[in-house]
Amino acid sequence: MGTFLMIIIMAVFANxxxxxxxxxxxxxxxxxxxxxNAFGMGVAVTLIMTITCLITYPIYMYIxxxxxxxxxxxxxxxxVIAALVQMIENIIKRFSPALYKGMGIYxxxxxxxxxxxxxxxxxxxxxxxxxxIGVPQMSLGYSVLYGFFGGVGFTVAIILLSGLREKTDYLxxxxxxxxxPITMVAACIMAMGFYVFNFIG
Amino acid sequence: MTFKEFLKSKTFKCIIVLTTIALxxxxxxxxxxDVLYISEEEKTQKAIKKIYGKDMEYTVVQIDEQDKTxxxxxxxxxxxxxxxxxxxxxxxxxGYQSGTITAWVVAEFKDGKFNGLxxxxxASNEKQxxxxxxxxxxxxVYVNKDREGVINGKYFNLYDSDKEIGNISSGxxxxxxxxxxxxxxxxxxxxEKLDGGK
Amino acid sequence: xxxxxxxxxxTNGVLKNNPIFRLVLGTxxxxxxxxxxxNAFGMGLAVTFIxxxxxxxxxxLRKVIPDEVRIPAYVLIIATLVTIxxxxxxxxxxxxxxSFGVYLPLIVVNCIILGRAEGFANKNPIFDSAxxxxxxxxxxxxxxxxxxxVREFLGAGSFFxxxxxxxxxxxxxxxxxxxxxYGMFIAIFNAAYKAIENKxxxxxxxxxLEELSIKENN
Numbered sequence: 001m002g003t004f005l006m007i008i009i010m011a012v013f014a015n016x017x018x019x020x021x022x023x024x025x026x027x028x029x030x031x032x033x034x035x036x037n038a039f040g041m042g043v044a045v046t047l048i049m050t051i052t053c054l055i056t057y058p059i060y061m062y063i064x065x066x067x068x069x070x071x072x073x074x075x076x077x078x079x080v081i082a083a084l085v086q087m088i089e090n091i092i093k094r095f096s097p098a099l100y101k102g103m104g105i106y107x108x109x110x111x112x113x114x115x116x117x118x119x120x121x122x123x124x125x126x127x128x129x130x131x132x133i134g135v136p137q138m139s140l141g142y143s144v145l146y147g148f149f150g151g152v153g154f155t156v157a158i159i160l161l162s163g164l165r166e167k168t169d170y171l172x173x174x175x176x177x178x179x180x181p182i183t184m185v186a187a188c189i190m191a192m193g194f195y196v197f198n199f200i201g
Numbered sequence: 202m203t204f205k206e207f208l209k210s211k212t213f214k215c216i217i218v219l220t221t222i223a224l225x226x227x228x229x230x231x232x233x234x235d236v237l238y239i240s241e242e243e244k245t246q247k248a249i250k251k252i253y254g255k256d257m258e259y260t261v262v263q264i265d266e267q268d269k270t271x272x273x274x275x276x277x278x279x280x281x282x283x284x285x286x287x288x289x290x291x292x293x294x295x296g297y298q299s300g301t302i303t304a305w306v307v308a309e310f311k312d313g314k315f316n317g318l319x320x321x322x323x324a325s326n327e328k329q330x331x332x333x334x335x336x337x338x339x340x341x342v343y344v345n346k347d348r349e350g351v352i353n354g355k356y357f358n359l360y361d362s363d364k365e366i367g368n369i370s371s372g373x374x375x376x377x378x379x380x381x382x383x384x385x386x387x388x389x390x391x392x393e394k395l396d397g398g399k
Numbered sequence: 400x401x402x403x404x405x406x407x408x409x410t411n412g413v414l415k416n417n418p419i420f421r422l423v424l425g426t427x428x429x430x431x432x433x434x435x436x437x438n439a440f441g442m443g444l445a446v447t448f449i450x451x452x453x454x455x456x457x458x459x460l461r462k463v464i465p466d467e468v469r470i471p472a473y474v475l476i477i478a479t480l481v482t483i484x485x486x487x488x489x490x491x492x493x494x495x496x497x498s499f500g501v502y503l504p505l506i507v508v509n510c511i512i513l514g515r516a517e518g519f520a521n522k523n524p525i526f527d528s529a530x531x532x533x534x535x536x537x538x539x540x541x542x543x544x545x546x547x548x549v550r551e552f553l554g555a556g557s558f559f560x561x562x563x564x565x566x567x568x569x570x571x572x573x574x575x576x577x578x579x580x581y582g583m584f585i586a587i588f589n590a591a592y593k594a595i596e597n598k599x600x601x602x603x604x605x606x607x608l609e610e611l612s613i614k615e616n617n
Contacts, residue, residue: 021431022574022577023427023505025430071230071231071482072230072482073504074478074482074504074507075475075479075482078478082474112513114427114505114508117504117505117508118501121505127325136327174586176590177582181585181586183582184579184583184585185578185582188582191573195573195574195575215467215468218472219471222464222475222476226476226478234486
């Protein structure tokens with residue numbers, strides 16, 4: 001239970017993928033204009049991040065490492081992610097057209113999302129990861145949990161920012177600050193808030 | 202579709218091109234991986250340079266089986282430097298949740314006699330979740346050039362007696378214990394085996 | 400020689416379409432690694448290296464690769480280049496390798512590189528593509544380096560690791576400071592760029608009027 005809580009705190013708050021680790025900034029800036037978009041993207045990313053961890057971790061640990069093919073890791077991971085995204089898109093399209101309407105348009109964007117490849121690369125660094133969440137050894141279960149809650153952290157951050165942006169669009173500010181700069185400042189203030197979680201644990 | 206038609210089709214061309222690129226890339230990486238392979242020795246050399254602060258020729262000291270463990274923990278490796286100093290990697294037991302801490306200890310020797318501790322740094326740990334509470338000051342408590350004090354066990358009972366250390370790492374007393382044990386483990390070996398040219 | 404074309408490619412990459420400040424692409428490494436000037440420049444140069452080579456190879460193979468599988472083929476080429484630079488850094492510059500950490504493999508999904516492959520290299524000859532990749536990379540390096548210098552100076556009082564002043568405003572090296580400094584840089588760069596553009600436009604307009612009046616007089 002303690003470990004479970006630790007993973008939640010670490011992945012969602014203290015090491016938030018967007019605001020602390022800077023992974024997945026492109027959709028964070030691009031899709032945070034409306035709350036509905038932000039939520040759709042968040043759910044899609046969480047789904048893919050969880051399944052990515054479930055697949056890449058065993059591939060690396062039980063195939064690449066024993067065969068001494070660690071150097072192929074980047075190529076293998078990016079293709080696993082691309083294939084996975086394509087597959088999920090087809091499955092959702094087939095079985096739930098309503099869901100596809102909701103999040104289908106975000107799926108193709110996820111292949112080039114830093115957060116997904118980032119989480120795959122992070123969980124295979126076993127020593128650092130085990131240290132972070134305070135377990136003796138990394139396992140498939142922990143890495144999937146970390147992937148899932150990392151995605152939750154992503155969703156929380158992007159939804160919070162979309163709420164802020166709905167307000168900042170109507171602010172009376174200099175023209176050169178409009179758009180990206182004011183969004184960055186909003187993100188800066190959010191990051192300060194998340195900084196507090198570093199003192200937990 | 203016959204086989205011949207397939208050979209002329211676009212699908213076939215796509216497959217061929219992709220496979221060729223994949224094979225060329227894979228082959229290139231395999232060759233480069235061999236050329237740029239970093240051996241264990243090189244890794245040790247780099248680690249030592251980081252801990253010791255400069256490049257130094259070293260020899261690996263063989264440890265007798267019965268000297269490998271003592272009541273504080275376990276000696277992992279010992280490197281003897283050309284300038285007479287020793288680098289000891291030791292694991293201390295009895296940390297938080299019965300975990301351990303492995304530390305690098307640089308021991309300074311003068312004319313074959315132990316002279317004090319030059320530096321102590323963490324190599325790795327098991328189950329010690331509060332390592333972030335340790336700061337540089339904490340480790341510097343061990344750095345000491347007072348030969349008599351160190352050799353006669355200045356740190357042997359720090360966990361119980363010395364408030365100095367308890368204050369610096371408040372909230373992580375169990376991990377402090379493991380750190381002490383790691384340093385003491387190295388000191389024990391120095392006293393028994395290395396000091397005075399034994 | 401077609402100098403005006405090359406000049407155009409260069410100004411496009413460095414100023415007009417500066418990937419960091421104008422297009423706001425490749426934001427992840429920009430935010431994460433500009434806490435120190437050395438890391439920022441190192442990352443910029445790594446991106447430049449990969450961008451130049453990936454543009455070259457993709458332009459070289461642009462007639463061979465069928466349209467349907469171009470994206471997987473590009474990703475394959477880029478991932479190979481990233482793996483190569485990762486091996487090189489681990490062997491020869493371990494300091495940078497360690498401080499890049501997870502952001503090194505993430506160059507693969509950096510939008511700038513795939514963007515230039517799609518937008519330029521697959522339609523243009525080899526030399527132009529290489530040049531475009533190089534100058535886009537230089538634009539990246541300059542932007543990231545500038546941010547790195549500013550953040551490191553304000554946050555740690557040092558310049559490329561050399562201690563200059565005895566003050567530190569830790570906000571600037573923290574995560575929050577990264578967002579703030581980046582936002583300010585985008586604002587300033589765009590304001591300056593617009594001002595210069597306006598000036599040039601006005602000048603051109605004045606020249607244009609002059610020409611017209613000369614024609615009318617004749």
